[in-house]
Amino acid sequence: MRITTRYIVREHAGPLAFALTALTSLLLLQYVARQLDKLVGKGLPWSVIGEFLLLSLPFTIAMTLPMAVLVSTLHAFGRLSAEHEITAFKASGVRVRTLMAPVLLIAAGLSVLMVGFNDQVLPRANHRLAVLLGDIVSVRPTVGLREQVLTAVTPTFYLKAAWIDPESNRMRGVEIYDLQNSAERRSIYADSGTFTMSADSVDLQLVLYEGEQLEFPEGDARRLQRTFFREQVLRVENFAQTFSASSRDGKFKSEREQGICELQEGYEQRAVEYENRRQRYIAQLQMQAASVERAPGDTFLVVPRPRPAHRGLAAIYCDKIPSLFMPKTAEAAEPPQDPVGQPPVGQPAVAQPAVTQGAVVQDSAVQDSILQDTALINAQRRDSVVRDSIDRAAMANAAAAESAANAAALNAGAINDSTPPSLPAQSAMFAVTKESLDIALRDMNGYSVEVQKKFAISMACFVFVLFGPPIALRFPRGGVGVTIGVSLVVFGAYYVCLMAGEVLGEKGTLDPVIAMWAANVIFTIAGLLMLLQVEKSTDASRGGGIREWWSNRRNMRALKRSARAAAVSGARA
Numbered sequence: 001m002r003i004t005t006r007y008i009v010r011e012h013a014g015p016l017a018f019a020l021t022a023l024t025s026l027l028l029l030q031y032v033a034r035q036l037d038k039l040v041g042k043g044l045p046w047s048v049i050g051e052f053l054l055l056s057l058p059f060t061i062a063m064t065l066p067m068a069v070l071v072s073t074l075h076a077f078g079r080l081s082a083e084h085e086i087t088a089f090k091a092s093g094v095r096v097r098t099l100m101a102p103v104l105l106i107a108a109g110l111s112v113l114m115v116g117f118n119d120q121v122l123p124r125a126n127h128r129l130a131v132l133l134g135d136i137v138s139v140r141p142t143v144g145l146r147e148q149v150l151t152a153v154t155p156t157f158y159l160k161a162a163w164i165d166p167e168s169n170r171m172r173g174v175e176i177y178d179l180q181n182s183a184e185r186r187s188i189y190a191d192s193g194t195f196t197m198s199a200d201s202v203d204l205q206l207v208l209y210e211g212e213q214l215e216f217p218e219g220d221a222r223r224l225q226r227t228f229f230r231e232q233v234l235r236v237e238n239f240a241q242t243f244s245a246s247s248r249d250g251k252f253k254s255e256r257e258q259g260i261c262e263l264q265e266g267y268e269q270r271a272v273e274y275e276n277r278r279q280r281y282i283a284q285l286q287m288q289a290a291s292v293e294r295a296p297g298d299t300f301l302v303v304p305r306p307r308p309a310h311r312g313l314a315a316i317y318c319d320k321i322p323s324l325f326m327p328k329t330a331e332a333a334e335p336p337q338d339p340v341g342q343p344p345v346g347q348p349a350v351a352q353p354a355v356t357q358g359a360v361v362q363d364s365a366v367q368d369s370i371l372q373d374t375a376l377i378n379a380q381r382r383d384s385v386v387r388d389s390i391d392r393a394a395m396a397n398a399a400a401a402e403s404a405a406n407a408a409a410l411n412a413g414a415i416n417d418s419t420p421p422s423l424p425a426q427s428a429m430f431a432v433t434k435e436s437l438d439i440a441l442r443d444m445n446g447y448s449v450e451v452q453k454k455f456a457i458s459m460a461c462f463v464f465v466l467f468g469p470p471i472a473l474r475f476p477r478g479g480v481g482v483t484i485g486v487s488l489v490v491f492g493a494y495y496v497c498l499m500a501g502e503v504l505g506e507k508g509t510l511d512p513v514i515a516m517w518a519a520n521v522i523f524t525i526a527g528l529l530m531l532l533q534v535e536k537s538t539d540a541s542r543g544g545g546i547r548e549w550w551s552n553r554r555n556m557r558a559l560k561r562s563a564r565a566a567a568v569s570g571a572r573a
Contacts, residue, residue, distance in 0.1 A: 005102045015072035023064040038136055055129040058122045066460035067491045073468030074483045081473050096534055107465040114458035119260045127257035156180040157236055169195050183219030204236040255450045264314040267447035274440040278304055281433045314451045449505040452516035463520050466527030470534050494519050
């Protein structure tokens, strides 16, 4: 079987390399085309362009490798079936699942490698690419001055010249509109002038001759100041801002720029915050229910269920697996004590002091409370600015509503200082707490979805190996057209399921684990069922291409119609 294994692996290696290269190139070109407007016309060095292309590869490979595995599997088994090599293997007693064993092992290895790739390489590349794109966007494109064209030298400085000599940098009929100060905007008209770059090739220096300047002094639109000049020098700063790489340390990382363990840590922090807000929500719900008389048939509000602070795969990946490879630390053992507290035999006995009640005892409940409070403080400090602004605005609105309701009641003489808040104020605070609870839940779901997506996409390599051979064996003479067509349909359906699961998981409609793994489960079951049908078949070759399969199906339907018609006519006779 070693010869067979090497032969099957060699049949897959070539198509896999070709499919991975072709698909990666196509998707990379598509991504570069979308970002082309950010790169063109800014005088970027070739090293920056090369870094941009290199950092764009990991994301592209993470998407194309599962599809390349599917293409190679379809092509390899389709060729083996078309040339009747599958027939020879079956005649020798070798089953299809035996031929798939080495491919499944390689696909499982690729899935494990993709987990590490999606955890270590992909987030770091995404972060560096985001920082690089930010630096590129900040670069101001070089401006080419043209005759009779109003050119935006800077976003607030416009220049137009009737005639320009590119050799001597001389201009005639110059018009300048300076909007740097919107209140004191000015217009300059000159007969001629020259323009030169500064020594560092960043600032633009203009020398104007025989002209006039119109401006509104001190922003007064009712006064127009007109100044004539023989020579005037203007300096436009940051005319050609060059590229400068910023430091990547301390930059904000989005969820797709974090590894699995970072996402798991963020999820656990949001879980602590969610539980804290859930308890506050329950307390306010009980307070509101106690202040309102309930009539028979009234409905009750549903309390949100608690969410676990740990997820299985992420906890195993971040905690269990590293502990298997990290060196174990030795702990000092406590010296053995005599049961009665006496020294060994042969030494005089020592009187032991009585145990008093003053011994220090650490309360485990206090420790748990301190740890929870610390985790809660850290989670609150790491909240985003948007979430904090929403909470502060909502709290302010609730406090204003409460103050207004209490003031109205005080003016009416209905309450005093010891009276609890009014019902409108309670409803406002209840709505604020519910909104903050929903925000915390969405954050949790977002982190959990990203964690599960890294594992789910990695396992797609193994899933597609199960799905590919049955299709290839069903249409052995389909050729390259069937390979490409089926690959696009299967991967498109898988990608749609994955994106739909991501949306449903982030909204909380489905549990993130179920939402992100549903596509893998569905395609695995479909692949196993089709593989079982292939194993049950006794013929060596199932058929030809899709056209032949469709023709056979049409003939089968015609025969069934003829048989039914003959049965009906016989019954009438």
